[in-house]
Amino acid sequence: MEKKTPILDEIGRKHGMKVPENYFADFAGKMADSLPEREIQLPEQPTLWLRVKPWIYMAAMFAGIWLMMKMFTGIFSVEKGETPDVEMTASAGEERLIEDEWIAHYVDDYTAYEMLYTDGDY
Amino acid sequence: MQEYNEDIVIEQLQKPATVRQAFARVVEQYSRPLYWQIRKMVLSHDDANDLLQNTFLKAWGSIEYFRGDAKLSTWLYRIAVNETLTFLAKERERRNLTADAADDFLLLNIESEEFFDGNRAQKLLQEAILQLPEKQRLVFNMRYFDEMKYEDMSEILGTSVGALKASYHHAAKKIEEYLEERV
Numbered sequence: 001m002e003k004k005t006p007i008l009d010e011i012g013r014k015h016g017m018k019v020p021e022n023y024f025a026d027f028a029g030k031m032a033d034s035l036p037e038r039e040i041q042l043p044e045q046p047t048l049w050l051r052v053k054p055w056i057y058m059a060a061m062f063a064g065i066w067l068m069m070k071m072f073t074g075i076f077s078v079e080k081g082e083t084p085d086v087e088m089t090a091s092a093g094e095e096r097l098i099e100d101e102w103i104a105h106y107v108d109d110y111t112a113y114e115m116l117y118t119d120g121d122y
Numbered sequence: 123m124q125e126y127n128e129d130i131v132i133e134q135l136q137k138p139a140t141v142r143q144a145f146a147r148v149v150e151q152y153s154r155p156l157y158w159q160i161r162k163m164v165l166s167h168d169d170a171n172d173l174l175q176n177t178f179l180k181a182w183g184s185i186e187y188f189r190g191d192a193k194l195s196t197w198l199y200r201i202a203v204n205e206t207l208t209f210l211a212k213e214r215e216r217r218n219l220t221a222d223a224a225d226d227f228l229l230l231n232i233e234s235e236e237f238f239d240g241n242r243a244q245k246l247l248q249e250a251i252l253q254l255p256e257k258q259r260l261v262f263n264m265r266y267f268d269e270m271k272y273e274d275m276s277e278i279l280g281t282s283v284g285a286l287k288a289s290y291h292h293a294a295k296k297i298e299e300y301l302e303e304r305v
Contacts, residue, residue: 007298007301007302007305008247008266008294008297008298008301010243011243011244011246011247011301013266013267013269014240014244015162015240015244015247015248015267016238016239016240016241016244016245016248017161017162017165017167017235017237017238017240018237018238018239019157019167019237020167020237024153024154024157027149027153027157027171027174028146028149028150028153031146031149031153031175031178032145032146032149034175034179035142035145035146035178035179035182036179036182038182038183
């Protein structure tokens with residue numbers, strides 16, 4: 001406890017103020033009567049949408065990133081000449097080569113002419 | 123009358139069925155200390171009575187926001203202090219006084235106050251207290267008259283214990299000087 005000065009010591013801790021008789025007993029009663037009626041609002045429960053919203057946003061973000069990566073990978077492959085069609089073109093060329101070899105080995109000149117005329121090219 | 127148990131009262135305050143009854147217990151329990159806290163700041167009984175009513179009405183109006191994280195007394199003291207400081211600011215504004223000016227106008231309250239029967243020394247002490255800035259006045263009243271712990275004051279006023287101790291010592295020194303000149 002702080003040391004009081006002689007003057008404060010002399011005055012003491014009394015302030016000299018008083019209240020009307022029965023003030024506090026009456027106050028509590030009057031206050032209880034004067035409290036307005038009110039509905040106590042309980043904190044709102046979060047809806048299903050509010051609860052799942054962050055997860056949906058996160059999933060949408062990852063889906064967006066995945067799509068962008070997919071798109072950029074496609075663009076860079078085209079720039080490097082590695083289109084997805086290249087494989088198909090190569091296999092088609094291979095097929096034609098095999099066909100040419102078959103014609104060269106197993107089809108004689110006469111049959112070849114005959115095939116050409118049958119197709120109606122000449 | 124059942125003994126006042128703060129934990130039970132706080133629990134009842136959270137339930138719509140018991141909130142009104144519990145709040146009446148709170149009013150009974152805290153009206154006296156809050157009244158004196160306000161009265162020592164405004165000096166007039168009528169003003170203190172109005173401010174005490176406003177304090178409880180504000181508390182009632184926002185009772186659902188009281189979650190029991192802080193002490194009930196701290197929460198109520200904070201409301202009472204805010205109400206009092208707002209009232210004093212309005213009074214100063216009405217009288218065209220700056221925020222730093224001593225609240226000498228409150229002396230009139232004590233001079234014309236029906237509910238003051240202090241002696242000359244007690245009146246002089248009130249005069250001396252009115253020379254202090256309002257925050258220092260709050261600190262001095264809480265500590266000197268109510269012997270409130272600095273830790274509790276710190277929670278109510280949102281100021282560090284060290285700052286409160288320093289504020290109290292400055293206040294006591296100023297009051298001592300004021301009294302020495304006049305006694």
